[in-house]
Amino acid sequence: MVLANPDFVARLKTGSPLNEADRATFFGGTEKGYTDYSSMEAGKEATDPG
Numbered sequence: 001m002v003l004a005n006p007d008f009v010a011r012l013k014t015g016s017p018l019n020e021a022d023r024a025t026f027f028g029g030t031e032k033g034y035t036d037y038s039s040m041e042a043g044k045e046a047t048d049p050g
Helices: 008-014 040-047
Strands: none
Touching: 008 040
């Protein structure tokens, strides 16, 4: 769960939802599932029109 949430502590402090971990990528040998989870700020930018 923590791996899927690069800003885990901030999410807990603010009560923000957590990203779901993609179990299919566990121990896959690539960066997929390790460096591609979005942070709250990235998600905010993606949904913020202005």
